[in-house]
Amino acid sequence: MKAAPALERLGGVASTQALLRLTNRRQIRRAARQRSIIKVARGRYALPTAQAARAAAVALSGVVCLRSAAAHHGWELKTQPELPEVAINPRRHLPRGRRADVRVAWMNVAEDDVVAGVTTPMKTVLDCARHLPFDEALAIADSALRSGSVTRAEMDSAQVRGAGAAAVRRVLAHADARAANPFESVLRALCIEAGLDVVPQQAIDLTTGTVHPDLVCVIRRLVLEADSWSFHATRKAHRRDCVRYNLLTIHGWRVLRFTWEQVMHEQAYVRWVLRLIVTGRVEQDEVPQAARLSA
Structure with a gap:
């Protein structure tokens, strides 16, 4: 991914380390030369x-x-x-x-x-x-x-x-400082609109360790993850997340995972899922295209 779109996905300002999860140093240097991104401090970039x-x-x-x-x-x-x-x-x-x-x-x-x-x-x-x-x-x-x-x-x-x-x-x-980024904030906003009382980074003890999911609705034993592929780039990270999700399920938690594209650009699908969680029902003709699995 080019550096400017990567930086926009990260909210318009990010550290070099965060930016490198989505792009590479060559793209960052090229974008800085072209002024499509600006170095605002050591190890930190912003859009213009x-x-x-x-x-x-x-x-x-x-x-x-x-x-x-x-x-x-x-x-x-x-x-x-x-x-x-x-x-x-x-x-x-x-x-x-x-x-x-x-x-x-x-x-x-x-x-x-x-x-x-x-x-x-x-x-x-x-x-x-x-x-x-x-x-x-x-x-x-x-x-x-x-x-x-x-x-x-x-x-x-x-x-x-x-x-x-x-x-x-x-x-x-x-407003809550515990939200890690706009991705999580927007997902929380959709939850609030749906009537879900969610807490960012709520600690959950899974006996073998404590996890801090992106959003937690304690009363419904529901975990919601803003699932960005940029943080699952290694086998180790993927393996850790599989263990985490399995332990949450074993301990009676439901886990919902949403991608950046869904939360930012396919909100009808996210709202449909959340409405189904809250009401327990949904009309067939209300099912958004993003929820329909291809044959």
Whole structure:
């Protein structure tokens, strides 16, 4: 896999070690030369999302916001914005031609919510929770906590009002630093929407050892794994996972495994599986194509 798509799959920012699970050093060097990825620190790369947004915001005298701001803060995203996202005061007149290559968010941003032309970490979390789909917003909030840019106390004390306040409170209530990456965050969002109470990295004692699955629903004795092939590249890793899954089954746990493609791009299938787990039934005509086994 080329380095830029690999980095996008990892959320847009990753260490060299994580990137090498999906690509190789030659591809990384080539992408860095072509500026399709940027070395932001020793052993750490990012997509040029934030850089492009900063340039667009300066050109429009606006403020980098939403997913572009999240990328600036070094957070991992479910999806990179197709265009730089820039906040513009609604009272301003901005000719259509000047905003052709920018996604304009018409909103007021207070001076104390901006640092160096970018919305502050907490403001970014709140804006994303208000304006983005739940799964994208939760992935960003999880990453904000994981990075240390925003604390749990800040989220708990946030005063939220106005349109979209319920969506914001929902994201803040469920944000969890224990989620390892956007893949896991998005799967958790789908579980929450389905009515499953899941905990990231919950410890399970299997007598011969303790495991920490991606998501655990204790009341249903259900384990959900965000199953990435990049972490199963060796026979040793595959053997370890087989032992782990067998022990979970022996101890009475049901294990569901979902691929990155399913969670990110085939959500109808994931929702169908989760709905079946919760309700115990599903209409035949509701079965998504991804669930139909070829003959």
